[in-house]
Amino acid sequence: MRSLTSVSEPASGLALVTGASSGIGEATVRALAAAGFETISAARRLDRCEALAAEVGGRALQLDVTDAGSVERLASEIEQLELIVHSAGGALGLETIAAADEERWRQMYESNVLGVVRVTKALLPALRRGRDPRIVIVGSIAGVEAYEGGGGYTAAKHGAHAVAQTLRLELLPEAIRVTEIAPGLVETEFSLVRFDGDTERAAGVYEGLDPLRAADVAELIAFCATRPGHVDIDYAAIKPTAQATAKITHRR
Numbered sequence: 001m002r003s004l005t006s007v008s009e010p011a012s013g014l015a016l017v018t019g020a021s022s023g024i025g026e027a028t029v030r031a032l033a034a035a036g037f038e039t040i041s042a043a044r045r046l047d048r049c050e051a052l053a054a055e056v057g058g059r060a061l062q063l064d065v066t067d068a069g070s071v072e073r074l075a076s077e078i079e080q081l082e083l084i085v086h087s088a089g090g091a092l093g094l095e096t097i098a099a100a101d102e103e104r105w106r107q108m109y110e111s112n113v114l115g116v117v118r119v120t121k122a123l124l125p126a127l128r129r130g131r132d133p134r135i136v137i138v139g140s141i142a143g144v145e146a147y148e149g150g151g152g153y154t155a156a157k158h159g160a161h162a163v164a165q166t167l168r169l170e171l172l173p174e175a176i177r178v179t180e181i182a183p184g185l186v187e188t189e190f191s192l193v194r195f196d197g198d199t200e201r202a203a204g205v206y207e208g209l210d211p212l213r214a215a216d217v218a219e220l221i222a223f224c225a226t227r228p229g230h231v232d233i234d235y236a237a238i239k240p241t242a243q244a245t246a247k248i249t250h251r252r
């Protein structure tokens with residue numbers, strides 16, 4: 001008879017985390033290493049990835065998910081893989097569609113959508129050699145909601161949401177698990193990047209409420225990645241208690 005309890009699997013094998021130089025990706029490397037995975041930290045800022053890898057005892061590799069050559073170089077370093085966590089991405093600007101900067105929209109699509117596709121495609125052979133392959137995509141509540149000024153980012157994250165759902169269907173016969181994590185407000189470098197380094201404007205995003213920490217999201221990712229083999233957490237949204245939707249928040 002099948003067990004009636006759901007117990008976490010002891011984590012082992014290699015996990016690749018993109019966007020590991022900061023925020024959710026960085027915290028995820030720590031959470032996965034603590035759970036027992038060997039980790040590869042990858043992002044454009046190699047120095048930060050190397051410092052993190054030294055801290056957790058993993059490897060660091062440089063990666064620009066918008067550059068096919070960079071993704072191929074990364075893939076050539078990895079023979080067998082159990083888990084990919086796609087955290088590389090982010091938003092640029094908060095302009096209305098009337099004022100949209102097409103180049104910034106293109107960059108957001110490149111990193112948040114094509115980046116996930118490129119890395120998945122290049123690493124699927126290594127993942128298929130894994131014992132229990134899993135893919136986690138860090139989407140956003142912006143993948144299922146719209147808000148004024150968010151058009152470029154929400155369009156990209158809706159794209160990432162569609163990629164996650166398509167992968168779930170396409171990889172079903174191979175028992176490769178696919179999970180999309182959709183965070184709300186998380187205090188990371190996200191807003192600093194969105195507002196081109198404007199610290200005051202970035203701080204304003206989190207003012208008057210208690211936002212998620214990167215570690216809150218990382219713990220959820222590690223939880224999803226350590227479920228028994230018959231459990232796939234398809235989609236999980238995680239928000240601060242003070243946030244109901246992308247724009248409806250309760251601020252002090």
Ligand code: NAP
Pocket residue numbers: 018019020021022023024025042043044045046063064065066086087088089090091111112138139140141182183184185186187188189190191193214
């Ligand atoms: P963050 O602190 O700015 O981290 C973003 C990470 O993505 C950095 O490590 C950055 O590294 C990496 N990255 C960006 N472009 C890249 C590229 N072309 N190639 C490789 N790596 C790239 O922000 P975060 O909050 O942790 O964001 C992580 C993910 O969560 C993103 O996909 C974001 O859209 C999503 N998210 C964030 C929030 C939030 O409120 N913070 C909410 C929902 C979803 P390098 O610059 O070193 O390459």
